[in-house]
Amino acid sequence: MQSLPLNKRMLIFVGKYWALMFLILETILFSFLSHGFLTLRGIQIIFFFGTAIFLLGTAETFVIITGGIDLSVGFIMGFASIVSAKIIVALANSGVSPAWSISIGVVLTMLIGLIPGYINGLLVARLRVPPFIATFSMLAVTHGVSELLIQGVPAKNLPYLANAIGNGYFIYIIPGKVVSFFNKPTASFRGETLLEIIPNVVVFSFILIGIFGFILKRTKFGQHTYAIGGNVDAAIRAGINVKRHLTLIYVISSFFATSAGIIYMLKYVTGKADAGAGFLLDSIVAVVIGGASLYGGKGTVGGTILGCLILAVLETGLRIMGVSTFDKYIAVGVILIFAVLIDQFFPELIHKGD
Amino acid sequence: MKKIFFVVVALLLIAAVGLPVFAAGQKEEEKGKKELTFAFVPGIADPFYYTMERGIREKAKELGVNIIVSEYPKSWGPEVQVPILEATAARGNIDLIMIAPTSVDALIAPLKKLYDQGIEIITVDTYLGDGDYSKPSEYSFPLAYIGTDNELGGKKVAEHLAKMLGYKGKVYINTTNPDVSSVMGRVKGFKEGIAEFPNMEVVGVDYNLDVQQKAQEQTLAALQAHPDIVGIFGTNLYSAQGAYQAVVQAGLTGAVKIASWDATEDLINALKEGKVDLVLAQKPAEIGALAVEWGYKYFKEGAKVPKKVIPGFEFFTRENVNDPEMQKYIYRK
Numbered sequence: 297m298q299s300l301p302l303n304k305r306m307l308i309f310v311g312k313y314w315a316l317m318f319l320i321l322e323t324i325l326f327s328f329l330s331h332g333f334l335t336l337r338g339i340q341i342i343f344f345f346g347t348a349i350f351l352l353g354t355a356e357t358f359v360i361i362t363g364g365i366d367l368s369v370g371f372i373m374g375f376a377s378i379v380s381a382k383i384i385v386a387l388a389n390s391g392v393s394p395a396w397s398i399s400i401g402v403v404l405t406m407l408i409g410l411i412p413g414y415i416n417g418l419l420v421a422r423l424r425v426p427p428f429i430a431t432f433s434m435l436a437v438t439h440g441v442s443e444l445l446i447q448g449v450p451a452k453n454l455p456y457l458a459n460a461i462g463n464g465y466f467i468y469i470i471p472g473k474v475v476s477f478f479n480k481p482t483a484s485f486r487g488e489t490l491l492e493i494i495p496n497v498v499v500f501s502f503i504l505i506g507i508f509g510f511i512l513k514r515t516k517f518g519q520h521t522y523a524i525g526g527n528v529d530a531a532i533r534a535g536i537n538v539k540r541h542l543t544l545i546y547v548i549s550s551f552f553a554t555s556a557g558i559i560y561m562l563k564y565v566t567g568k569a570d571a572g573a574g575f576l577l578d579s580i581v582a583v584v585i586g587g588a589s590l591y592g593g594k595g596t597v598g599g600t601i602l603g604c605l606i607l608a609v610l611e612t613g614l615r616i617m618g619v620s621t622f623d624k625y626i627a628v629g630v631i632l633i634f635a636v637l638i639d640q641f642f643p644e645l646i647h648k649g650d
Numbered sequence: 651m652k653k654i655f656f657v658v659v660a661l662l663l664i665a666a667v668g669l670p671v672f673a674a675g676q677k678e679e680e681k682g683k684k685e686l687t688f689a690f691v692p693g694i695a696d697p698f699y700y701t702m703e704r705g706i707r708e709k710a711k712e713l714g715v716n717i718i719v720s721e722y723p724k725s726w727g728p729e730v731q732v733p734i735l736e737a738t739a740a741r742g743n744i745d746l747i748m749i750a751p752t753s754v755d756a757l758i759a760p761l762k763k764l765y766d767q768g769i770e771i772i773t774v775d776t777y778l779g780d781g782d783y784s785k786p787s788e789y790s791f792p793l794a795y796i797g798t799d800n801e802l803g804g805k806k807v808a809e810h811l812a813k814m815l816g817y818k819g820k821v822y823i824n825t826t827n828p829d830v831s832s833v834m835g836r837v838k839g840f841k842e843g844i845a846e847f848p849n850m851e852v853v854g855v856d857y858n859l860d861v862q863q864k865a866q867e868q869t870l871a872a873l874q875a876h877p878d879i880v881g882i883f884g885t886n887l888y889s890a891q892g893a894y895q896a897v898v899q900a901g902l903t904g905a906v907k908i909a910s911w912d913a914t915e916d917l918i919n920a921l922k923e924g925k926v927d928l929v930l931a932q933k934p935a936e937i938g939a940l941a942v943e944w945g946y947k948y949f950k951e952g953a954k955v956p957k958k959v960i961p962g963f964e965f966f967t968r969e970n971v972n973d974p975e976m977q978k979y980i981y982r983k
Contacts, residue, residue: 463759487768615737
């Protein structure tokens with residue numbers, strides 16, 4: 297790299313880091329344009345409302361690295377929001393305390409939520425159904441089952457505790473007086489400065505994302521994932537149990553979609569079939585911006601989070617400005633094409649020096 | 651790549667923690683001059699809330715209050731409205747938020763958080779919990795609820811419709827969402843009203859979740875299942891518009907009477923054309939103006955705000971639809 301002329305090195309730098317530079321530029325731009333954007337509150341809003349794309353993006357990262365795609369994540373998310381809401385309401389109505397109802401409901405939903413992913417995995421890995429078709433069918437099935445469960449009316453009547461957890465924070469600080477974890481301290485007067493730091497749902501999400509990011513990057517499981525996406529035949533010859541591995545990948549994807557659904561339920565105390573419908577495009581876009589290739593073999597969780605942040609900053613920035621977010625869709629489309637073109641025509645820009 | 655990324659995130663977090671401290675300092679100074687800023691967060695992009703915004707802006711101009719209007723949610727639901735609410739509040743220096751909560755429970759925690767920061771809340775058109783802010787509860791913190799008495803309105807619609815139908819026959823309700831206080835009040839009132847007539851019966855209630863297409867399909871299905879339906883109540887503009895289109899499609903115009911809620915231009919035209927028979931007009935501009943006025947009185951004069959403020963409503967029929975007096979009740983931006 298040292299031997300290359302300066303302009304060439306600059307170009308490679310841009311090719312490699314364009315997404316990060318875009319995020320920084322975007323952040324600086326909004327800091328000037330929208331009053332209240334670069335504040336504790338503004339930044340936490342980006343993360344709070346970004347949790348759905350962070351989780352679905354991570355789900356999609358695993359699948360896309362293997363060369364597949366998972367179109368069902370959005371409706372698995374909706375399915376999970378409904379299942380969890382139904383279980384919790386049923387438990388709470390039969391006299392179980394809210395805390396236990398929520399815990400049991402969440403655990404059961406996490407288990408039930410693995411089923412659609414397992415079926416996706418079986419279809420793709422064992423029965424050789426193309427991922428696009430398999431997961432598209434699962435999208436329809438989960439949508440239908442969700443609507444059947446709720447009969448077209450959103451699941452409601454969750455205990456207030458769910459709303460408190462979903463909208464609560466990890467750390468509360470009243471400057472110079474109290475530092476408290478999870479429990480909101482009572483202010484001595486209304487309007488007293490109370491710093492609320494890191495929403496609970498962001499903490500939950502990033503613990504999960506961190507664990508699976510580590511697995512992808514540092515373990516044999518992760519290496520095998522890249523190997524399968526790079527060249528399936530070579531992976532088989534190398535002795536990787538591709539069928540089992542692929543099945544697991546779709547289960548992981550479903551696991552993240554389910555987590556997103558549970559978080560939706562906690563935030564909005566509602567179970568809705570189309571809870572995640574709008575996030576599918578965003579999550580795939582985020583993965584591609586993050587440097588993954590739709591042909592497989594490439595991509596990182598860190599890159600995906602970067603991609604998610606670009607989208608979340610754009611949306612929240614426009615909102616705080618008070619501008620309609622219709623523009624967001626145009627921007628998302630343009631950024632996506634840009635990302636794919638860089639990947640397609642300038643691979644040397646990205647891979648030199650790896 | 652990774653290192654740079656973490657450095658950026660770290661810098662952002664430091665800035666995030668640092669800035670509010672400065673901001674807090676500024677706030678104290680600004681409190682002195684006391685120019686009021688009210689924010690308006692509508693429920694969905696529709697003529698009802700556009701009209702309310704007009705009422706808010708006119709009153710605010712008169713009283714010298716700054717108004718921030720948030721982005722209009724593209725669909726009805728807390729998952730769309732809460733991000734808009736929080737982003738609007740993040741701009742800072744807001745004294746009062748006038749909001750039409752899109753859910754009776756999902757909006758409690760986000761609004762309470764803003765209330766705890768010292769922002770006053772008035773809910774307009776829809777309310778939190780059961781709408782009774784006068785007794786202490788998790789949702790009793792707003793200053794007031796300002797909106798139509800939906801139960802009374804529903805009951806009056808039932809009486810008018812029953813009269814048109816000669817006090818007999820089956821009627822059907824198409825409404826939006828069981829999670830929304832306003833339309834549920836209308837359904838409840840309507841059912842009570844119909845129950846007073848022994849020869850009348852409500853044969854079904856469908857929820858279209860604010861999707862007109864769905865309202866149309868549901869009404870068609872209901873007409874199939876009960877060919878002897880003689881009256882339909884559409885509880886908001888999407889419900890009523892979908893319902894009358896279904897009746898037109900089924901070729902039953904005139905044979906099935908349609909009562910609708912909300913005087914949009916579309917529904918008023920439908921009334922003139924004979925596709926709709928009764929339109930209840932709420933007073934969104936008045937609701938908006940009252941919210942600004944009570945907010946202003948609260949801050950400037952320390953007035954005690956009534957927990958419930960109920961403006962009236964008007965009925966459009968084919969007889970009075972061209973009255974010059976009535977034109978001001980049609981929803982216009």
